Amino acid sequence: MFWLPILIGGGIVCALLSDDDDSSSSSSSYDYEADRRREKERQRSNVRDDIASYKSQVKASCRQRFNAEIDFVNNSQVQISKIDESKIEKCQEENLTLLKALKELENLKRA
Amino acid sequence: MSLEKYIGNENYESLKQRWQTSNSDNIKVTCIGSYNNGKSSLLNALIDDLENSTFKVSDNRETRLNKEVQKGNLIYVDTPGLNARIEDNEKVYQALQNSDLNLFVHNITTGELTKAEVDFLLYLKEKYPNNKDFLENIIFVLSQIDEMQDEENIKRTEEKIQEQIKNIFGSKAKILSLSSLRYIKGKNEGKNLLIKKSKLEDLKAELSKVTNNLKAVKKARQKKLLKFIEDYEDKLRKQIRENGELLKAAQREKEDRKVSLAMEISNIEANLANKYQQLRNI
Secondary structure, eight states, X not given: OOSHHHHHHHHHHHHHHHHHHHHHHHXXXXXXHHHXXXXXXXXXXXXXXXXXXXXXXXXXXXXXHHSEEEEEETTTEEXXXXXXXXXXXXXXXXXXXXXXXXXXXXXXXXX | OHHHHHHOHHHHHHHHHHHHHTTOSOEEEEEEESTTSSHHHHHHHHTTOTTSOSSOOOSSOOOOSOEEEEETTEEEEEOOOTTSOHHHHHHHHHHHHTOSEEEEEEEGGGOSOOHHHHHHHHXXXXXXXXXXXXXXXXXXXXXXXXXXOOHHHHHHHHHHHHHHHHHHHSSOOEEEEOOHHHHHHHHHXXXXXXXXXXXXXXXXXXXXXXXXXXXXXXXXXXXXXHHHHHHHXXXXXXXXXXXXXXXXXXXXXXXXXXXXHHHHHHHHHHHHHHHHHHHHHO
């Protein structure tokens, strides 16, 4: 009679321990896969962020250094969408008005 | 108007005016000189205004704008005093450009030409590269001889001034010494001797020579106008050449920029290819 509670108690402890072992072994296998996927996704996300940041940085840099607008096609290809020609346009416009003024003077001389 | 933009509004207006009046039978006589030297009195005497009031005479600087009064086929123009402000000098120069004959009035009682007068003549010398044209159309009028006692003194001052003119322009100019007030007084009092002594009739005779030779005046106007137009043509051609150089430089700069940008794009594409490879490798 003296051993009965001890045996019951021991049985409960064993049962509990055995439950714990089962649960720990099955959850460890599931977490590893998920963690691995999460880690990969995190790495991909970091690289994507890095690419996005790089693209935005080089776009700004091209605008500042070359007065040009660039676009990205097929991920890693770059094309020039616009290159500043305002100085050229200004000179051409100036040239046109200068020639008009000269023509006006020539017409005056001929009149 | 393109022309107005390049030659400036004042020059454009002057050109337009000269163009319109180049065939006119009216002759423009412009009076210049330091203020209080008797420009207005001289003009009043020339138009026989015996009240001496058409052109304002004052010890204060009255003439701030070019004022025109016509008598017969002569248009007399009074200009602001030379020793006032630089923009006044510009106004005077504008008046001279449209003028057929110029009268430079100097107060003989002050002796030789003052620094302000010499400075203005030097300014005009810069504006008229051909001194001969300028000197042919100007008479130096030495006013207020009524305040000079000694004829010799008048002659000496005339010689000194002639020397100053020669130093500036390299040639002599026509000089007439006279007294407008003596003329007006003589006219008012009917004293022919005063009128004769005023020597204003000598100046009137010079003006008559010009009015009697209208053909030559018109020819001179055409010549001046043509020169004015050709000067601006030269300036415009120079600007066109300079602008052409600027255009070439801007085109070169764009090409250089494109080359540098192409190199930069290669780097960017290489970096992006690495990054996308990195992404695929994960």
